[in-house]
Amino acid sequence: MNHHFLFFFLYLILFLTQDFPALSHRFSPSSQQNFTLYGDAYIRDNTISLTQQQPCFPSAVSKPSCSSGIGRALYTNPIKFLETSTNTTASFSCRFSFTIIASPACPFGDGFAFLITSNPDSFSFSNGFLGLPDPSLDPHGSFIAVEFDTRFDPIHGDINDNHIGIDINSVSSFASVGAVSKGINLRSGRETTAWIEYSDVLKLIRVWVGYSRVKPKSPILAAQIDLAGKLKEYMHVGFSASNPAVAAAGSSLHIINRWKFTTFTSNSDSIQEDDEDCFEDHPPPRKVRDFKVSIVGLKIPFWSLIPGLAAIVILTSFIAFSLIRGKMKKKKKIVEYDTNPRLNKIPGRLSLDEIKSATLGFNESTIVGQGASATVYRGSIPEIGSVAVKRFDRAHWTECNRNPFTIEFATMTGYLRHKNLVQFQGWCSEGTETALVFEYLPNGSxxxxxxxxxxxxxxxxxxxxxxxxxxxxxxxxxxxxxxxxxxxxxxxxxxxxxxxxxxxxxxxxxxxxxxxxxxxxxxxxxxxxxxxxxxxxxxxxxxxxxxxxxxxxxxxxxxxxxxxxxxxxxxxxxxxxxxxxxxxxxxxxxxxxxxxxxxxxxxxxxxxxxxxxxxxxxxxxxxxxxxxxxxxxxxxxxxxxxxxxxxxxARRPLLRIRSVKEAEEVMVADGFGGEEDLPWLTPKSRF
Missing domain, CATH: 1.10.510.10 (Transferase(Phosphotransferase) domain 1)
Incomplete structure (x- = not known):
């Protein structure tokens, strides 16, 4: 080993053992210039609280509150969502964590919403509006919101007091889901993370929610919507929340802990300039210096280090290859349903031309199945092989968020992999056509x-x-x-x-x-x-x-x-x-x-x-x-x-339904003894 390589090796040790600053950090007061705060919103312990906590004790009920009950935090600079020269709408994604904490002895407040709005100064001061824009005050404005609602307001079409909804230019959600039914309690006081994505290619909004920072495989809510006519060229992005005007009616802290927002071009996965970690400071770029290694005053030309560097790269590659190979062998023995190579193919988007080519233009001769909402065609795609194309009929869709394409697509995008499940191979959503592509099973049903x-x-x-x-x-x-x-x-x-x-x-x-x-x-x-x-x-x-x-x-x-x-x-x-x-x-x-x-x-x-x-x-x-x-x-x-x-x-169990004291009850007779000894089971239902 020559002395050049020895110097390089010593430098490498010093380099790897020194402390480096973290690559990311949470919101700090020094980066407050990234936000514009409205109403009750304020900085709280390195986070943003959208609302203020109001006491709900009897003595405080009659006192007027200095709080408006409305709070917003918007990113200071507007974000470009529409390319007017090509009439192209951006896709976007965001991730944020939040906590909702009720005031002592108080009911919960209205909730909060992730907000994209054309007018940052348009507020609604009505209860249940979450501080969202009032269309009557700004008829030419536009907004999109994903609400995390903790107050039941039937006037606005709420399904319960613990739900997540998608709002388009209205405080009444066009798509919503009960949070508790999906394993999430917005009222738990726990820090919760949400992911929101819109694909302009699929015309689809999806929302994931979980208690960890690992994104769940399946979305909690998915809805088909085209935002092309609803997003203006520049929009403001942030959060909005509200509490009732009277504190005794409800009061909560709505806290945003972290937030990252990204926009994408419509025809690629590349991130535009609008990729902002909104809670981070942005340090100036480092100056590029001449590429020389200096150790204790010695200057060494880089070319002389190439032999040693090459040896380290080869050794590292060999170790990595050995570890990966051993892990793959172990995985092959343990995971039974990953042995099929087709299960490892990640489904992707297919063009309508590819779908039509595979099915001979949806020719009737290729039909292998017919259902109430879809027709199944047999076809062949070069990169995949024989496929079954499930073409959906929009005439049978009754609600935007409950159409069969959206439900099945949202379930299958978790990439379910098992040898006894029909494998999802891809999808198509283009114009008025929507289709899912699966592996073709030659023996039918x-x-x-x-x-x-x-x-x-x-x-x-x-x-x-x-x-x-x-x-x-x-x-x-x-x-x-x-x-x-x-x-x-x-x-x-x-x-x-x-x-x-x-x-x-x-x-x-x-x-x-x-x-x-x-x-x-x-x-x-x-x-x-x-x-x-x-x-x-x-x-x-x-x-x-x-x-x-x-x-x-x-x-x-x-x-x-x-x-x-x-x-x-x-x-x-x-x-x-x-x-x-x-x-x-x-x-x-x-x-x-x-x-x-x-x-x-x-x-x-x-x-x-x-x-x-x-x-x-x-x-x-x-x-x-x-x-x-x-x-x-x-x-x-x-x-x-x-x-x-x-x-x-010994005898067939009987299911009987009868009315007792104006309540329906279910009894199952097991065929043993008399009916008077059998328990009554009262169903619990929200139907």
């Missing part, structure tokens, strides 16, 4: 194999063997276990049925169609979830879901139980003659002839003990009492013979 009838005497149908059927059931169970327990956020499919179970070339099951899916935080309790209109297919819907409108993993378990019985028996959930499959199977169970329910097409070629075990799993999973249904993971253990058989009553 499970329903086709179970219920298809020969079109002619010469046609020979493929009959699924008992071994294939058990493998299909276990595949669907594996997919549901992944959605319910292994995702970062719990996903309730809400539409588990044989039509949505696809089969690949080896007849492995893949669950698809997430158009009705709901995404929840694992910590969210069922009682905290919002009721919805029951969605799905009759015959697969759990009775408590139809009654309360509140979905949970046990509603998926019920649908899974019906699928199990359907696969074993070859019968539809509701036959053409009106026979209900579950009732039919219980009638056989009561007679001790449950094996008579096996599909006649199997011609007795199955293991009787295994068939009985699987049928019992289907019956317990479709039990009318959700508390007595196992988890999907436990059902798999029973099917595999790793757990004891479920205990089923």
């Amino acid at each position: 499970l329903s086709d194999f179970l219920h298809k009838k020969p079109s002619s005497e010469e046609e020979v149908l493929t009959i699924l063997s008992w071994k294939q059927r058990v493998n299909i059931i276990l595949g669907v169970a594996s997919a549901l276990t992944y959605l319910h327990e292994e995702c970062e956020r719990q996903i309730i499919h809400r539409d588990v049925k044989t039509c949505n179970i696809m089969l690949d070339a080896e007849f492995n099951a893949k669950l698809g169609d997430f158009g009705l899916a709901e995404v929840y935080e694992h910590s969210a309790m069922i009682e905290g979830r919002d009721a919805t209109l029951p969605a799905g297919t009759m015959g697969y819907l759990a009775p408590e879901y139809v009654y309360t409108g509140v979905p949970c993993e046990k509603t998926d378990v019920y649908s899974f139980g019906v699928v199990v019985l359907e696969v074993c028996s070859g019968r539809r959930p509701v036959g053409d003659d009106g026979t209900v499959l579950i009732e039919f199977m219980w009638s056989l169970w009561e007679k001790g002839k449950v094996l008579d329910g096996a599909d006649v097409m199997l011609k007795g070629e199955f293991d009787a003990e295994e068939m009985e075990r699987v049928l019992m799993v289907g019956m317990v999973c479709s039990h009318p009492d959700c508390e007595k249904r196992p988890s999907v993971k436990d059902a798999v253990r029973i099917i595999r013979g790793e757990a004891p058989l479920p205990v089923l009553p």
Whole structure:
């Protein structure tokens, strides 16, 4: 080793052991010039408080408040959102953390909003307006806001007192979601982080919220909207909040801890000049100096250090390569559903020309499926291979934030990866056309194999063997276990049925169609979830879901139980003659002839003990009492013979609904003893 390399090595040690200042820091008073504060907004402990805390004690109720109740903090310089020469609208993203703290003995205030406005001086002093612009005062103005509302105001269309909404030129949200139902409590007093993104290409606003600084995989709210005509050339960006004029009616501190805002060009991912970490000072650029190394007065030409530097680079690269290779080998052994190379492909945006080329211009000859809101076409894309293109029909969209494209796209953008899920390959949103692209499964749906009838005497149908059927059931169970327990956020499919179970070339099951899916935080309790209109297919819907409108993993378990019985028996959930499959199977169970329910097409070629075990799993999973249904993971253990058989009553459980003291109650009779000994279950519902 020559002396040049020795000097370089000593310099490297000194360089790596000295202390360096942090690359980023929180807001400091020295960077207050980045903001313009309005109304009650003020600097508070290196953060910005948009409102002031007012006492709510009885003695203070009659005293006039010196607070206006309204506060705003806007970035000092306006941001460019529209390129007038090309009529191009910018996309944008922002990340900020906030805390909402109620005053002692006070109800919560109105809440706050992330705000983009054309007029920073336009305020509304009405309760519930969050300090947003008043359209009546500025009819030519424009604003976009994402509100974090902690006060229920039905006049403005609020869904509850703890929700997140998107407002466009109106204080009434055109899209909103209950925060608690998604595992977030705006009233908890905890520091919370939000991410807001708008894609001008997709015409889509998405909002993520979480308690950590790691962005969740799935958005809490997504809505289709084109901001092209709503964003002016320059807009002001910041936050707005309000408390009621009378402190006793509600008072909160609305605190913004950190904030970063970025705009993007519409046709690339490059960041424009408007990329500002709004809470950071911006030091002047460092002066570029001649590139020489100086150690203790010795000046060394850089060229003489090249051999040593090259040796270090080679050694470092070898170590990094070894570590990465070892990690990949370990991951390959552990993660079962990452072994398929197609699962590692990140979905991307496809042009309408690519979609039309793949489907021969949406030719009818390429149609492989038809639903209420979409048509599925078979096609081929060079970079992907055979695909199924799901083209949505806008005529069936009833609400902007609840259209099937937005729901399924928002769920699938979490890049769900599992060998038993139909893989998402890309999307297209161009003009009036919206489509999702999935992998193509050559054997179609499970329903086709179970219920298809020969079109002619010469046609020979493929009959699924008992071994294939058990493998299909276990595949669907594996997919549901992944959605319910292994995702970062719990996903309730809400539409588990044989039509949505696809089969690949080896007849492995893949669950698809997430158009009705709901995404929840694992910590969210069922009682905290919002009721919805029951969605799905009759015959697969759990009775408590139809009654309360509140979905949970046990509603998926019920649908899974019906699928199990359907696969074993070859019968539809509701036959053409009106026979209900579950009732039919219980009638056989009561007679001790449950094996008579096996599909006649199997011609007795199955293991009787295994068939009985699987049928019992289907019956317990479709039990009318959700508390007595196992988890999907436990059902798999029973099917595999790793757990004891479920205990089923001698008679079919009955679901009864009756009115007692003007309140509806649900009773499940287990077939044991008299009805007077049975407990009553009162549903908890916000429906």
